[in-house]
Amino acid sequence: MPVYSAEGAPLFSEGSGGSLRLLAYLAIAAALMAVDLRTGLLHQARIAASAVISPLQTIATAPLRIAKSVREATAQRTGLVLENADLRKQLLFAQAKLDRLAIVQEQNNHLRALLDARQKLGLNVQLAELIDVDLDPYRHRILINQGSMHGVFVGEAVIDAKGLIGQVLNVEQERATVILLSDPSHAVPVRVQRTGLRVIAYGSGDPMRVELPHVPFSADIKVGDLLVTSGIGGRFPPGLPVATVYKVETDNSATFAVAEARPLAGIANSSELLLVSDEALALTPLPAPEAEFVGPPEGLANDAPMEPVP
Amino acid sequence: MSRSRALTAWLLLSIVLASVLTLIGLPEPLRVLRPFWLALIVIYWTIEAPEHYGIGFAFALGLLQDVLIGTMLGEHAFRLAIISFIVLRFRSRIRFFPMWQQALAVGALLLNDRIVVLLLRAIAGEFTIDWRYWLAPLVGAALWPWIFLLLDDLRSRSRQRDA
Numbered sequence: 001m002p003v004y005s006a007e008g009a010p011l012f013s014e015g016s017g018g019s020l021r022l023l024a025y026l027a028i029a030a031a032l033m034a035v036d037l038r039t040g041l042l043h044q045a046r047i048a049a050s051a052v053i054s055p056l057q058t059i060a061t062a063p064l065r066i067a068k069s070v071r072e073a074t075a076q077r078t079g080l081v082l083e084n085a086d087l088r089k090q091l092l093f094a095q096a097k098l099d100r101l102a103i104v105q106e107q108n109n110h111l112r113a114l115l116d117a118r119q120k121l122g123l124n125v126q127l128a129e130l131i132d133v134d135l136d137p138y139r140h141r142i143l144i145n146q147g148s149m150h151g152v153f154v155g156e157a158v159i160d161a162k163g164l165i166g167q168v169l170n171v172e173q174e175r176a177t178v179i180l181l182s183d184p185s186h187a188v189p190v191r192v193q194r195t196g197l198r199v200i201a202y203g204s205g206d207p208m209r210v211e212l213p214h215v216p217f218s219a220d221i222k223v224g225d226l227l228v229t230s231g232i233g234g235r236f237p238p239g240l241p242v243a244t245v246y247k248v249e250t251d252n253s254a255t256f257a258v259a260e261a262r263p264l265a266g267i268a269n270s271s272e273l274l275l276v277s278d279e280a281l282a283l284t285p286l287p288a289p290e291a292e293f294v295g296p297p298e299g300l301a302n303d304a305p306m307e308p309v310p
Numbered sequence: 311m312s313r314s315r316a317l318t319a320w321l322l323l324s325i326v327l328a329s330v331l332t333l334i335g336l337p338e339p340l341r342v343l344r345p346f347w348l349a350l351i352v353i354y355w356t357i358e359a360p361e362h363y364g365i366g367f368a369f370a371l372g373l374l375q376d377v378l379i380g381t382m383l384g385e386h387a388f389r390l391a392i393i394s395f396i397v398l399r400f401r402s403r404i405r406f407f408p409m410w411q412q413a414l415a416v417g418a419l420l421l422n423d424r425i426v427v428l429l430l431r432a433i434a435g436e437f438t439i440d441w442r443y444w445l446a447p448l449v450g451a452a453l454w455p456w457i458f459l460l461l462d463d464l465r466s467r468s469r470q471r472d473a
Contacts, residue, residue: 018365022395025369029391032373032384037434042376042383049377056326056378060333138431138439177380184438205438 043170050172061131126150126275128158131175140166140183140203144273147174155235157276163241163264164188164229165273180267181242182207190242191230195220198230201242204260207267210243212259219257221248227261237278316468317359324351324461325371329378342442345450346420348375352390353416353454354461356397357405368394385430389423396422409455417451 036042046053128144146152148171156168158178166180179186186203188210197219201210215221225245231238243261251258328347336344348371355363372387396419397404404415424447431437 018395018398021365022391025365025391026388029369029372029384029388032387033382033430033434036383042380045377045383046380053378056329057333060330063334138437138443185435206440 043172047172050174054174057131124277126152128152128176128273128275130271130273138205140180140186140205140207140267141169142166142178142180144176144178144275145174146275147172147176149173152176152275153277157229157236157240159240159274159276160265160270160272162266163243164236165263165265165267165270167235168275178273180207181210181263182267188236188242189230189232190227191238192221192245193226193228195225197221198232199227199259201227201261208262210261210263212245212261213251213256215248215257215259217250217255217257221245221257221259223248237276240276317465320461320464320468321355321363324354329375332375332379343445343449345446345453346389346423348372348386349390349393349420349423350416350450350454350457352394353397353419354458356394357401358462358465360398360401363394364398365391365394382430382434385427388430389426392426393419393423409458412458413451413454416454417447420447420450423447 032041126146128146131143131145144158152168152171154168154171158165158167164181166178166183166186169177169179171177181188181201181203182205183203184205188201189198190201190212191198197215199212199215199221201212204211212221212227223245227242227245229236229238229240229242241264243263245259245261247260248257249259250256325348328351331347332344352363352368352371356368368390369387372390373384375381375386375390376383400415404412407415421444424444428437428439428443
């Protein structure tokens with residue numbers, strides 16, 4: 001193989017062969033990246049190479065798994081008893097809440113029937129476990145242990161016990177990549193629960209913060225407001241808690257307010273996740289909620305970027 | 311013949327090890343510190359055996375890495391090709407640097423790589439970083455002497471055994 005070699009070449013030689021080679025390789029790499037961004041070439045390559053990837057991944061995640069099982073095995077009995085009691089109490093509370101919710105649900109169904117509205121199906125929920133956070137901490141992706149084999153599909157919402165985490169970005173056979181809502185290229189249509197104001201929450205690159213730029217100045221939004229998914233666009237089921245507003249201020253032009261909110265979900269540290277889908281919703285987007293409209297223009301709200309720009 | 315086979319075995323082993331170290335799960339605060347393992351391996355083999363392992367070798371390894379960890383296809387290839395090119399260019403000097411200077415040079419290479427990543431990601435889409443982004447090259451530089459000594463030792467051992 002004729003490789004450019006510094007052997008025998010003077011220090012700092014202007015080896016044009018080397019530069020040309022480099023340029024050629026860089027051009028190939030750039031072309032690959034461009035093709036990959038357009039067509040998802042990588043995804044296919046990964047599927048083809050999964051026979052090699054899976055064992056390596058298993059080896060690499062072994063230390064964490066071993067550490068976890070050792071921790072579990074050596075956990076003190078008293079600690080377990082305490083934890084058990086605690087969980088029992090939580091379960092009780094959750095059950096009480098559920099009972100109440102069931103009544104509300106029934107009422108809701110009844111009212112819907114009266115209004116002759118289309119019945120919505122319940123949520124499909126599926127448990128998934130985190131395999132690894134993205135290797136690059138600056139890309140807000142995580143890997144979960146459920147894939148197309150288990151019925152995961154692209155765009156499915158991912159939540160933890162407290163709130164929305166993100167959505168499925170691409171699916172392999174036995175695992176899937178999730179883009180977190182803190183990713184700068186991610187946007188979620190949300191609704192302020194108190195007022196029904198519709199806004200879009202953009203990722204900020206910081207797991208503890210999402211941004212709500214361009215909130216109309218006159219809009220009613222204040223610190224402490226809870227943001228829930230609005231369901232507009234049909235990507236996320238409506239009503240999932242997303243974040244709480246902790247800062248509202250005027251932007252430079254003084255025509256819009258800019259709000260910042262803290263995600264409720266433990267984006268950086270949840271390891272048990274739920275995949276949530278609402279199939280009826282995925283097929284036909286909800287009609288806009290009849291809250292007073294103070295958000296961005298109708299067209300804007302609907303065309304807003306729902307998917308991460310690839 | 312057998313010597314080059316032993317060398318190839320070491321090479322493959324170092325690549326597999328680097329891949330595992332790249333994939334290995336780390337607690338959150340340490341994650342940003344993860345050095346670019348494969349770059350260290352490429353730098354080593356490019357310095358030691360440029361007649362076998364040039365830009366093409368780095369490029370191919372980069373593609374493997376892309377497929378393995380799911381970055382944009384071609385991203386690691388791009389980065390490693392640049393690293394390999396610079397190492398080839400300055401090989402005859404780097405090789406005879408005292409160890410601490412070598413580590414500095416490696417740190418500079420890795421820093422340059424961080425800038426390349428920043429550019430690539432900025433072109434491909436939005437990408438935000440914080441100050442911790444620049445720590446990984448320091449870790450890489452600090453690890454370099456140990457990696458160099460380890461690989462060198464293994465290599466000379468396999469050479470002796472074959473001789």
